[in-house]
Amino acid sequence: MAVDISPRFLFKRIKHSVCFFIQRRNHVKTKWAGTRAKRPATDLALQHFDATYSLQLGDLWPSVRIGMLSEKKYGALVNNFASTSDVISGFHSKGCRDFISAALTEKPAVEPELHDHSAAPVSSNIQCFVFPRGDISRFKSARPDSNGLLNYYLLDAASVLPVLALDVQPGHSVLDLCAGPGGKTLALLQTQVVRFLWANDLSGPRTVRLHRTLQSYLPRELLMEGTVHVTSLDGRQWRNKEDTGFDKVLVDVPCTTDRHSLMEEENNIFKRSRTKERQMLPLLQMELLLAGIHAARPGGDVLYSTCSLSQLQNECVVQQAVSLAQQEMGVRVEVQSLCSFVQLFSHTFHFAPQPAVGELVLPHLCANFGPIYMCKLRRMS
Numbered sequence: 001m002a003v004d005i006s007p008r009f010l011f012k013r014i015k016h017s018v019c020f021f022i023q024r025r026n027h028v029k030t031k032w033a034g035t036r037a038k039r040p041a042t043d044l045a046l047q048h049f050d051a052t053y054s055l056q057l058g059d060l061w062p063s064v065r066i067g068m069l070s071e072k073k074y075g076a077l078v079n080n081f082a083s084t085s086d087v088i089s090g091f092h093s094k095g096c097r098d099f100i101s102a103a104l105t106e107k108p109a110v111e112p113e114l115h116d117h118s119a120a121p122v123s124s125n126i127q128c129f130v131f132p133r134g135d136i137s138r139f140k141s142a143r144p145d146s147n148g149l150l151n152y153y154l155l156d157a158a159s160v161l162p163v164l165a166l167d168v169q170p171g172h173s174v175l176d177l178c179a180g181p182g183g184k185t186l187a188l189l190q191t192q193v194v195r196f197l198w199a200n201d202l203s204g205p206r207t208v209r210l211h212r213t214l215q216s217y218l219p220r221e222l223l224m225e226g227t228v229h230v231t232s233l234d235g236r237q238w239r240n241k242e243d244t245g246f247d248k249v250l251v252d253v254p255c256t257t258d259r260h261s262l263m264e265e266e267n268n269i270f271k272r273s274r275t276k277e278r279q280m281l282p283l284l285q286m287e288l289l290l291a292g293i294h295a296a297r298p299g300g301d302v303l304y305s306t307c308s309l310s311q312l313q314n315e316c317v318v319q320q321a322v323s324l325a326q327q328e329m330g331v332r333v334e335v336q337s338l339c340s341f342v343q344l345f346s347h348t349f350h351f352a353p354q355p356a357v358g359e360l361v362l363p364h365l366c367a368n369f370g371p372i373y374m375c376k377l378r379r380m381s
């Protein structure tokens with residue numbers, strides 16, 4: 001029998017072998033899939049960030065990436081309700097400085113632009129100490145004073161910036177829509193000028209932590225006199241509530257908490273089981289921001305913040321909410337410039353070069369704070 005070696009026949013044989021090989025390979029892979037080790041959520045987060053942030057941040061991404069994968073730097077928010085003179089002199093002796101009062105006395109690292117007339121307000125009662133640039137020393141845990149109140153609260157120093165940008169003035173009423181575990185609530189109260197503060201968080205356990213924070217840092221009399229009101233509600237409900245007319249509203253939304261997602265498996269939103277929840281975040285964030293805008297009085301300010309670098313969760317949410325506020329609520333909202341504010345703090349933090357709206361603190365090995373995104377909005381009508 002003659003052997004068919006025509007090109008057509010050979011091509012068929014090769015095609016058959018390749019198909020068989022692919023089928024075998026897929027067959028084996030399917031078998032493995034059930035038993036293969038799950039990829040850590042931290043790996044999935046890094047893969048996702050590499051894909052999106054390298055496009056978003058370009059040449060800046062490698063340095064931000066190293067910062068986020070390294071130990072973060074803390075700030076010590078001084079508790080003005082406790083005895084703190086020893087603590088403050090201790091901070092000074094270690095070379096730490098209050099980055100807020102320092103900003104008011106130092107020359108800005110970047111000269112203000114001549115055309116920028118935006119205000120650079122600073123609630124001067126807030127004190128937050130940090131170690132100098134490049135110094136990666138850690139703060140000791142806070143200790144109770146003679147009245148049992150803790151003398152400072154450790155937090156990412158950049159997370160004080162949204163509170164400072166809100167610029168709370170004497171007699172203001174403030175709504176902290178997503179408040180747990182209470183770092184920014186505590187910073188708001190350190191201004192010592194708030195007339196009334198409503199701190200809310202949807203999560204029961206986070207609200208318990210919020211209560212615990214307030215009890216550990218505030219005198220019992222202040223808690224009893226009704227200055228602070230704590231609830232555990234879905235913040236989105238504020239769109240239908242009559243408790244509105246706040247002078248200032250902080251909307252510090254749930255987000256991909258980028259640093260946490262890169263470092264911790266526990267409660268990691270990049271777990272495959274939480275994919276849907278993660279994809280729905282921008283919608284939830286926008287609904288919370290719209291609720292915050294609804295809760296503010298005309299002329300009042302809303303501060304939107306996240307601890308993510310994601311444009312989808314930052315600028316896109318703000319831009320979408322501003323246009324929906326007009327379309328659906330008939331409310332005009334204006335984005336407020338934070339340029340001077342950023343220049344004031346550019347000795348301490350690295351800011352991203354001009355996001356479309358708002359400001360973004362970028363992690364950096366020499367000043368490993370953030371990421372923190374913030375955008376200040378004024379409700380005009």
Ligand SMILES: C[S@@+](CC[C@H](N)C(=O)[O-])C[C@H]1O[C@@H](n2cnc3c(N)ncnc32)[C@H](O)[C@@H]1O
Binds near residue numbers: 182183202
């Ligand atoms: C970034 S954290 C807030 C951190 C807090 N502001 C602080 O400085 O300690 C976001 C919070 O939003 C809460 N949250 C999530 N969905 C919410 C909702 N629909 N309404 C109100 N709070 C919500 C979460 O429980 C979480 O505590």
